[in-house]
Amino acid sequence: xxxxxxxxxxxxxxxxxxxxxxxxxxxxxxxxxxxxxxxxxxxxxxxxxxxxxxxxxxxxxxxxxxxxxxxxxxxxxxxxxxxxxxxxxxxxxxxxxxxxxxxxxxxxxxxxxxxxxxxxxxxxxxxxxxxxxxxxxxxxxxxxxxxxxxxxxxxxxxxxxxxxxxxxxxxxxxxxxxxxxxxxxxxxxxxxxxxxxxxxxxxxxxxxxxxxxxxxxxxxxxxxxxxxxxxxxxxxxxxxxxxxxxxx
Amino acid sequence: xxxxxxxxxxxxxxxxxxxxxxxxxxxxxxxxxxxxxxxxxxxxxxxxxxxxxxxxxxxxxxxxxxxxxxxxxxxxxxxxxxxxxxxxxxxxxxxxxxxxxxxxxxxxxxxxxxxxxxxxxxxxxxxxxxxxxxxxxxxxxxxxxxxxxxxxxxxxxxxxxxxxxxxxxxxxxxxxxxxxxxxxxxxxxxxxxxxxxxxxxxxxxxxxxxxxx
Numbered sequence: 001x002x003x004x005x006x007x008x009x010x011x012x013x014x015x016x017x018x019x020x021x022x023x024x025x026x027x028x029x030x031x032x033x034x035x036x037x038x039x040x041x042x043x044x045x046x047x048x049x050x051x052x053x054x055x056x057x058x059x060x061x062x063x064x065x066x067x068x069x070x071x072x073x074x075x076x077x078x079x080x081x082x083x084x085x086x087x088x089x090x091x092x093x094x095x096x097x098x099x100x101x102x103x104x105x106x107x108x109x110x111x112x113x114x115x116x117x118x119x120x121x122x123x124x125x126x127x128x129x130x131x132x133x134x135x136x137x138x139x140x141x142x143x144x145x146x147x148x149x150x151x152x153x154x155x156x157x158x159x160x161x162x163x164x165x166x167x168x169x170x171x172x173x174x175x176x177x178x179x180x181x182x183x184x185x186x187x188x189x190x191x192x193x194x195x196x197x198x199x200x201x202x203x204x205x206x207x208x209x210x211x212x213x214x215x216x217x218x219x220x221x222x223x224x225x226x227x228x229x230x231x232x233x234x235x236x237x238x239x240x241x242x243x244x245x246x247x248x
Numbered sequence: 249x250x251x252x253x254x255x256x257x258x259x260x261x262x263x264x265x266x267x268x269x270x271x272x273x274x275x276x277x278x279x280x281x282x283x284x285x286x287x288x289x290x291x292x293x294x295x296x297x298x299x300x301x302x303x304x305x306x307x308x309x310x311x312x313x314x315x316x317x318x319x320x321x322x323x324x325x326x327x328x329x330x331x332x333x334x335x336x337x338x339x340x341x342x343x344x345x346x347x348x349x350x351x352x353x354x355x356x357x358x359x360x361x362x363x364x365x366x367x368x369x370x371x372x373x374x375x376x377x378x379x380x381x382x383x384x385x386x387x388x389x390x391x392x393x394x395x396x397x398x399x400x401x402x403x404x405x406x407x408x409x410x411x412x413x414x415x416x417x418x419x420x421x422x423x424x425x426x427x428x429x430x431x432x433x434x435x436x437x438x439x440x441x442x443x444x445x446x447x448x449x450x451x452x453x454x455x456x457x458x459x460x461x
Contacts, residue, residue, distance in 0.1 A: 140293070142291050145293070146287065149262070149281045149286065150281070150306065150310050151283060152310050153310075156310055160306075160309075160310075161295070
């Protein structure tokens with residue numbers, strides 16, 4: 001059984017990596033590197049340590065944001081899950097927040113850590129809130145009834161029944177929240193200030209090794225031209241007069 | 249059958265309130281759950297994240313009985329329902345029948361005068377159920393408490409009861425009360441062959457038959 005699932009996993013990895021390599025070689029897009037190129041770049045960045053620096057930089061807003069989201073999100077989720085009145089009032093807000101707030105993220109600006117943490121929270125909190133609320137609501141009714149029939153106070157029902165019963169689902173919500181928060185952290189680095197992993201993504205995109213060629217009939221206008229245009233820099237394309245006029 | 253058996257039991261337990269009328273336990277009107285009544289649930293309602301002994305002691309843990317004391321009491325009832333040796337196990341390690349024994353021990357350990365059993369054996373397989381019913385008869389003899397037992401099985405009701413109240417649906421009401429006279433003191437093995445047992449089972453079936461689609 002183990003060997004079978006292992007070989008299945010290896011096979012699926014092989015299929016994915018194979019498709020990646022082929023797609024990079026075809027190529028589906030000039031901006032799409034092959035598997036080998038990507039892995040080479042990863043090895044290079046691992047050796048010179050830049051990927052670790054970038055991850056450490058990204059980790060800071062992520063860690064702070066996830067911490068805040070965990071406390072705030074599970075608190076709000078608990079509250080929504082426990083009270084039927086706030087469920088229909090607030091749960092839709094968080095459902096909408098998940099999708100509707102992403103465009104607003106584009107407008108978030110600022111160079112400080114705060115705005116990045118804010119983006120992480122916006123991404124992570126709805127996920128955590130909705131999962132926690134659902135977990136609390138899914139506590140088996142007979143368990144609550146059992147506690148009540150043994151004279152449990154509301155506090156006991158919460159601490160001894162609802163929280164332990166809900167905790168597996170609350171924790172899976174937190175796990176989803178962390179990955180949503182990670183997307184938020186990268187998003188903030190792409191949109192707000194270029195640091196960490198977001199910086200590497202933007203830089204790698206700008207130095208795309210494009211090898212552009214173009215021919216007009218039998219005239220070759222461009223031959224394997226590669227240029228780098230970086231963000232924050234002005235590049236002039238300078239040449240003799242008439243160079244811009246197509247001759248055909 | 250939907251004739252309000254469980255509803256009635258929950259009203260007696262005080263976890264549901266009646267729209268009108270009242271329930272009295274030893275002359276005291278029921279207004280909510282009380283220490284004089286305890287409940288055995290159809291789906292066991294065990295805490296999956298704690299051991300058998302903590303489950304059994306849960307009813308004592310809530311009012312704050314000291315750990316040593318409540319575990320001693322729990323231990324006594326664990327032995328009484330035949331679960332000795334299972335104290336440290338978790339509910340998922342037990343079979344359905346064994347789980348319900350935990351539920352029963354928990355209900356016994358709070359020393360209530362009235363035990364309310366809501367179809368306690370319906371999620372237990374047939375052979376375990378037979379053994380369980382024999383043990384229940386022993387328990388009723390030793391504990392000398394009031395047991396109120398909801399079931400949809402005619403044989404089960406006649407087998408374990410001193411008094412059988414037949415509830416009929418639409419609207420729910422008591423249609424008949426039967427008190428077996430002769431076989432209650434016989435051994436558990438001979439009840440099923442007793443002529444009176446067979447007569448009562450047959451009589452109840454005749455009166456219920458028209459309600460079964």
